[in-house]
Amino acid sequence: AAKHLGRNNFQIYEVSPEQARQHDVALKSRLRTAARNGELKLVYQPQVDAASEDIVGMEALLRWEHPELGPISPATFIPLAEETGLIVSIGEWVLRTACAQAQDWERRYGLRLRLGVNLSAVQLMEADLLDTVAAVLRETGLDPGLLELEVTESISIKAVPNLLENLHGLHRLGCRIAIDDFGTGAASLDYLRKLPADRIKIDQSFVRNIGLDPDDEAIVRATIEMAHRLNRGVVAEGVEIESHLAFLRANQCDELQGYLFCRPLTQISFENLLAERQRLLAGAAAGLSAGEA
Numbered sequence: 604a605a606k607h608l609g610r611n612n613f614q615i616y617e618v619s620p621e622q623a624r625q626h627d628v629a630l631k632s633r634l635r636t637a638a639r640n641g642e643l644k645l646v647y648q649p650q651v652d653a654a655s656e657d658i659v660g661m662e663a664l665l666r667w668e669h670p671e672l673g674p675i676s677p678a679t680f681i682p683l684a685e686e687t688g689l690i691v692s693i694g695e696w697v698l699r700t701a702c703a704q705a706q707d708w709e710r711r712y713g714l715r716l717r718l719g720v721n722l723s724a725v726q727l728m729e730a731d732l733l734d735t736v737a738a739v740l741r742e743t744g745l746d747p748g749l750l751e752l753e754v755t756e757s758i759s760i761k762a763v764p765n766l767l768e769n770l771h772g773l774h775r776l777g778c779r780i781a782i783d784d785f786g787t788g789a790a791s792l793d794y795l796r797k798l799p800a801d802r803i804k805i806d807q808s809f810v811r812n813i814g815l816d817p818d819d820e821a822i823v824r825a826t827i828e829m830a831h832r833l834n835r836g837v838v839a840e841g842v843e844i845e846s847h848l849a850f851l852r853a854n855q856c857d858e859l860q861g862y863l864f865c866r867p868l869t870q871i872s873f874e875n876l877l878a879e880r881q882r883l884l885a886g887a888a889a890g891l892s893a894g895e896a
């Protein structure tokens with residue numbers, strides 16, 4: 604039951620199911636006002652090109668800073684937000700905030716970074732999801748081609764009747780679709796066949812075992828090859844050490860995301876990163892032209 608409280612909350616007592624339920628109820632009611640009270644924040648994790656290691660995109664990840672309990676993991680509060688339906692308004696806030704941010708960074712740094720935003724199954728059931736996304740794109744001015752919506756593979760095609768219709772609609776808006784946590788669901792291949800996905804994100808549970816488990820290595824290698832044969836791009840999640848990078852690069856994975864390159868960053872830290880990159884490139888260009896002269 605202690606897992607209900609999230610791993611960030613230090614638990615020394617055994618918690619009864621009733622206490623856990625009450626805690627969830629309290630969190631749910633608090634979550635109702637969290638966005639309004641400025642307790643929700645987005646962090647952004649860079650995605651890099653596997654060959655050059657240059658930044659090519661980022662994933663927006665939600666954070667909740669509870670005034671008394673401190674940071675609460677999305678693994679804890681996203682399910683609560685889904686149960687209450689709050690994920691619909693929270694998800695819209697995430698989309699609007701992240702798209703506005705990406706558009707602002709494009710304008711200020713002249714960098715066309717792709718933006719990944721996670722969508723919950725509950726959002727994908729909404730009849731007006733497409734209207735919401737279209738409105739956000741219009742309001743923020745972000746190029747739809749830069750927005751990649753991430754759909755986790757654990758969502759059942761049967762349980763979410765609007766899923767395919769909504770994903771095709773998102774494509775018609777010009778957005779991209781990524782299958783998140785690929786390989787962990789029960790129907791990976793069925794998903795790949797039926798979903799209009801532009802790329803897949805190999806789940807970190809496979810990436811973590813590179814160098815440790817030959818079976819998982821074989822799965823990673825086969826997944827990359829299969830994706831490419833189907834004309835899909837591949838991103839590996841949870842790239843933590845050099846040997847993961849070497850393996851993924853040798854096997855032609857397109858893009859990488861993980862602590863080896865960067866943790867999820869606050870807005871300010873992300874801007875520092877972009878500014879630093881700009882300085883380095885300007886310095887290299889100046890060095891080059893000085894060398895030519």
Ligand code: C2E
Pocket residue numbers: 648663664665676677678681694697721722723753755783784807840841842843860861862863867
């Ligand atoms: P995800 O979409 O698969 O996001 C990747 C998760 O892996 C993030 O966890 C990220 O911080 C973590 N990660 C990145 N690199 C590494 C690494 O090298 N090693 C390890 N161990 N972990 C790494 P986070 O931010 O805790 O998010 C957990 C999940 O919560 C996400 O998994 C996503 O399913 C969900 N989530 C987060 N933000 C949102 C959101 O705005 N909307 C929805 N619906 N779900 C969200």
Ligand code: MG
Pocket residue numbers: 662721753783
């Ligand atoms: Mg994701």
Ligand code: MG
Pocket residue numbers: 721755783784
């Ligand atoms: Mg996910």
Ligand code: MG
Pocket residue numbers: 783784804806807840
């Ligand atoms: Mg994932």
